[in-house]
Amino acid sequence: MKHLSEMHHAFDQLLLNEGDSSLHPSEIAYLLKKVRHEDRDEFFVMLREIPQDYLGDVLLELPEKIKDEAIEFFSSHELAQAVESLESDDATDLVQDIDDVDEDKSEAVISHLDEDDRDDIDKLRRYEEDQAGAWMQIELFDATLDETVQSSIDRLKLLKESNALENIYQVFIINEQHRLIATVPLENLILFDFTKTYRELLDTREFRSVEASADIQEVATIFEQFDLSVLPVVDWQGRLVGRITSDDIYDVIEERATEQ
């Protein structure tokens, strides 16, 4: 194992690259874990150095025991900021982790959140652990039939600029009742005439989707059988409520392997 000072240096190097796409929370978490084994105080010093934007993701990547220590270390206000920087599915996981450590603290964290984030987390926490709804994220790229492609792309631009959206492979087309009626891969969208509406361009309305109440193991089987990278999630009335992506499915397959 490297010396502590070397690790701290590597940690600082990672953090210095903050704007850089090569920085990944799992790498920060990996170094934190190694440091924690060597020196507890140093671990807390380094926790304090994590940029606010990364804190939520890093916490989620830490092993259970170390994560609990970090959750105890930060104030409910700091944890709320960490939760707010996450996408809805991860935000819900972190609130649950905080709840497992200290129920009063998770309530305090929730009270610090803005109303939208609180609503999203409330919605997602209602699903059982093995239901598709508990694995989906609410953030996605959707458009209505009578919208032009350009109008939807302008919206995507704003969402991406505010870091509200990533790993977009498809646009989900909905009707006035928010029912999912088609999916269009970006590789097709990019070939379209952007001045036209989706209604003019769609030649098929076939798509796959799952209900939020579906068993996540069965959802994983669908991903494997049909070689999917993303799948929209609908409620019992067919209204679009979220999406599940390939990285969620790696976790499901991995968990299934561990349980066997």
Added chain:
Amino acid sequence: MKHLSEMHHAFDQLLLNEGDSSLHPSEIAYLLKKVRHEDRDEFFVMLREIPQDYLGDVLLELPEKIKDEAIEFFSSHELAQAVESLESDDATDLVQDIDDVDEDKSEAVISHLDEDDRDDIDKLRRYEEDQAGAWMQIELFDATLDETVQSSIDRLKLLKESNALENIYQVFIINEQHRLIATVPLENLILFDFTKTYRELLDTREFRSVEASADIQEVATIFEQFDLSVLPVVDWQGRLVGRITSDDIYDVIEERATEQ
């Protein structure tokens, strides 16, 4: 289990939807497997009904023993057409399956292929089973630094119209020596000014890639750690040679689970 006539009816229904995106080779293979258990002759009748475009994919989805029977049933000429309809990684798998049943037949199949397909399969068969190169596909969307986005999109359009390309999430940017120098997700590409060149638009050249000689298990770990859906594959000189997508990784994680 359903009666044979019902199954044949379901099979015909599936085939009638030929142009429809909801038809999937794994569903045809599932019905064929059930029929084979009930009636061998009926199985061969149905094999003959599979549209040529789907034959390769259906063969790959069949369980080992039934697949071997189907490989014996078709002529080397028919099998060559099936191989040609597949993407390079799947084509290589099917040639290997044919080779496992009958070496003379696989040689005959290879001799029927056009030169490009033969070269691709030759290249991929050189990798060991556990190397990234054996899991990658050669078909991908690339562009050079001084090309405009529009020019690359025009090329994508042609490739997609000829069904040569699917599941595109990124464009891989290469230099004159075919070295990979950046990757751009389609969700960013779609926001660009299409009249500009990639050189003008790229603000970072950070990307992840793996060498073709890398262990596929380690590649799977990278997909899981960094939540990836696609990863470019390069040779020892950094030249772009292929890509691995999430559906390949489901198989790797699944295999690892079965082996444990």
